[in-house]
Amino acid sequence: MSTLSTYDAIIVGGGPAGSTCASILVRSGLRTLILDSAHFPRVKLCAGWLSAPVWDVLGLSPTEYTPGLWAWNQVxxxxxxxxxxxxxxxxFVRRYEFDDFLLRRSNAEILEGYFVRQIERDSEGYWVLNNQFRAKYLVGAGGSHCPVARALFPKPDNxxxxxxxxxxxxxxxxxxxxxxxxxxxxxxxxxxxxxxxxxxxxxxxxxxxxxxxxxxxxxxxxxxxxxxxxxxxxxxxxxxxxxxxxxxxxxxxxxYLAFHPNRLRTCQHDNAFLVGDALGLAQPMTGEGILPALLSGKICGMAIAEGAPETYSERLRNHPVISDYRILYSFQQLVKKILQGRSSKKQPASSLSDRLFVRVFAYLFSGKSIPGSRIFAAMRT
Missing domain, CATH: 3.30.9 (D-Amino Acid Oxidase; Chain A, domain 2)
Incomplete structure (x- = not known):
């Protein structure tokens, strides 16, 4: 029998993805530990942009968020x-406050200023970190340089x-x-x-x-x-x-990594999972990262808590937000080809196309879903 500190789940990274995942697991009665190399509250390079769907993912209303919050109605x-x-x-929020708010709200056990340097798997199939902690489930939520992603998952294509x-x-x-x-x-x-x-x-x-x-x-x-x-x-x-x-x-x-469809195929194996920036889910056209981080953390937590961890990848892939990202990624690749053709022929952009691009960007900047996206997603399946 192991003498290491044993948990149901260990989450490496206490940002929005990790804390949201932990919150789900703790509420489900699973003993959960969050490890993070930083001490919270900590400075995080990010504009702090929240699109409206964030509140539904968190199960909060804006009025329940007590730190600084700036609502805007035009861009x-x-x-x-x-x-x-x-x-x-x-x-908009200040990530210095937002991340700390979510971390404390998770009610998980938290160890700050802790660096994960070694990840192994024992004879019982548990993940062992630094020969100190072990857990059945391991979630990599440590951002672009997540040690779990680097140690256990293939290098991203993009x-x-x-x-x-x-x-x-x-x-x-x-x-x-x-x-x-x-x-x-x-x-x-x-x-x-x-x-x-x-x-x-x-x-x-x-x-x-x-x-x-x-x-x-x-x-x-x-x-x-x-x-x-x-x-x-x-x-x-x-x-x-x-x-x-x-x-x-x-x-x-x-x-940071923007969304690429291939990443959805390599987001889990052997009870190890990647969420948020560790997976690379930023919206492909606007770069929005907080919404997909929260969403992936929540979906991962629910899959584990419901005893169906193997469904995480499928649940994430089929979620309406991620389905939109798949469509936007394809659209982005098409636009790149068009722009390359225009550049080679030295064709100037029209004022009409400029206005259309601005309107589309503003629409996406609000986090709204793509009209008819479910139909497009079904056609792509």
């Missing part, structure tokens, strides 16, 4: 020299996206005087090559500014252009106050 999008203000809706971003506190009066719209309303700069976008988000006395690109090596040049845009170097009205600009000298970068 200011800049694309190819024109500005569009489009009706849309969602929320290349990571890149980001440069920073969230920092500024002078509230300066931020209010400079922002593009109301407090919490996002300002978006869609890149002309349609391979990424940049953002400037006021959150009271805080600003979250950054750039994301589908090709990691292109993120720094894209950020330099975005910074000049937001600071008004291009001749437009600056939307980042002068007092806040020194903070932009200390941007931080990281990579």
């Amino acid at each position: 200011h999008i800049n694309f190819r020299g024109k500005k569009y203000t489009v009706k849309s809706n969602g929320y 290349q990571p996206c890149g980001t440069q971003e920073r969230e920092f506190e500024g002078i509230p009066e300066d931020i209010a005087a400079s922002r593009a719209g109301a407090d919490g309303e996002p300002e978006i700069l869609l890149h002309d090559d349609m391979k990424g976008y940049s953002w400037n988000i006021p959150k009271g006395s805080w600003l979250n500014v950054g750039t994301g690109t589908t090709v990691a090596r292109e993120v720094v040049p894209a950020w330099n252009k975005a910074r000049a845009f937001f600071e008004g170097v291009t001749g437009r009205r600056a939307t980042i106050p002068v007092s806040a600009r020194p903070m932009l000298e200390k941007m931080k970068g990281h990579g």
Whole structure:
């Protein structure tokens, strides 16, 4: 009989995916341990964007979330020299607060500042971590560099996206005087090559500014252009106050994986599972990561709690949100081919196609489902 500390499930990573999975397992009576290398609350590079479906996944209403929350009902999008203000809706949070809120809410046992360096399987089929903890189920929720993903799962086929971003506190009066719209309303700069976008988000006395690109090596040049845009170097009205600009000298970068259908085939084996950014589920066109992280954590937790862990992959694949992502991925690949053809023929984009692209982006930015997506998904099956 093992003398190690034994649990029903161990979750490596205490972010939204891990804490949501843990919450389900704990409520089902399973002894659950969360291990994380950080100490919470911790800084997390992320814009903190929540689409409306997040609250349904969490089983919460926005009023039940007690830390800072910024609701918005329109988005200011800049694309190819024109500005569009489009009706849309969602929320922003500070990940420093949001992740800690979810982690404490899970009621799981938590060990912070703990690094997983060794993963083995014993003679009883239990997963053993650092020769200290063991569990029947092991969930990798440690983000892009999850030790569970690296040790037990194949390397992803797709290349990571890149980001440069920073969230920092500024002078509230300066931020209010400079922002593009109301407090919490996002300002978006869609890149002309349609391979990424940049953002400037006021959150009271805080600003979250950054750039994301589908090709990691292109993120720094894209950020330099975005910074000049937001600071008004291009001749437009600056939307980042002068007092806040020194903070932009200390941007931080990281990579993440956008959704790829192949990842759904390798999200579990032998009672080991991947969820959230450890799996690579960010929405393929907008990069939204919190919703699929929460969703995958919840689905994984439910599959384990209901005694059907082998159904996790199928449940995830068939969920309406992930079905939408599969459609969007296919659409994205088609658009890439069209743009490559247009580039080779040097055909200029039309103002009509630009407006359509902006409207589609704003629609997806709200987290709404694709009209008729279930029909498309059935046709693809």
